[in-house]
Amino acid sequence: xxxxxxxxxxxxxxxxxxxxxxxxxxxxxxxxxxxxxxxxxxxxxxxxxxxxxxxxxxxxxxxxxxxxxxxxxxxxxxxxxxxxxxxxxxxxxxxxxxxxxxxxxxxxxxxxxxxxxxxxxxxxxxxxxxxxxxxxxxxxxxxxxxxx
Numbered sequence: 001x002x003x004x005x006x007x008x009x010x011x012x013x014x015x016x017x018x019x020x021x022x023x024x025x026x027x028x029x030x031x032x033x034x035x036x037x038x039x040x041x042x043x044x045x046x047x048x049x050x051x052x053x054x055x056x057x058x059x060x061x062x063x064x065x066x067x068x069x070x071x072x073x074x075x076x077x078x079x080x081x082x083x084x085x086x087x088x089x090x091x092x093x094x095x096x097x098x099x100x101x102x103x104x105x106x107x108x109x110x111x112x113x114x115x116x117x118x119x120x121x122x123x124x125x126x127x128x129x130x131x132x133x134x135x136x137x138x139x140x141x142x143x144x145x146x147x148x
Contacts, residue, residue: 003046004147007038007042007047007071007072007073007074008052008095009038010051010063010075010077013055015053016031018034027131027132031053037135041139042139049139060088064095068096074099077102077104082101082107089118089122099122100125100127102127102135102137103127124141
């Protein structure tokens with residue numbers, strides 16, 4: 001039996017600043033820590049992770065188009081694009097795989113503009129407010145979905 005297709009881990013704008021930007025909101029873990037956690041969690045189930053963080057929306061859209069037929073599922077923290085990007089939701093349907101949306105902070109306890117997600121209607125699950133551990137939970141849930 002061949003190994004499963006990898007999980008695509010996507011992180012949107014400013015997440016490259018994890019550990020530096022607003023540690024009172026996002027904690028002290030870095031993006032490297034997040035990728036390591038997701039990779040280790042996926043490896044428990046025999047999955048690899050392909051990771052992309054970008055501050056450029058077009059780069060994320062291109063990555064999603066290129067992922068069609070090459071991934072098992074998507075774990076995404078769209079960051080600010082959660083609340084703004086119709087282009088992102090249009091691109092997220094292209095790979096035709098399960099999606100789990102993750103947010104480090106509890107977006108529903110923050111400013112009102114953060115309460116709406118364009119991504120959530122496409123997601124098989126949404127995890128928010130668990131800090132970077134949310135990425136672990138998202139990977140575990142995604143593996144369950146794609147292994148059924």
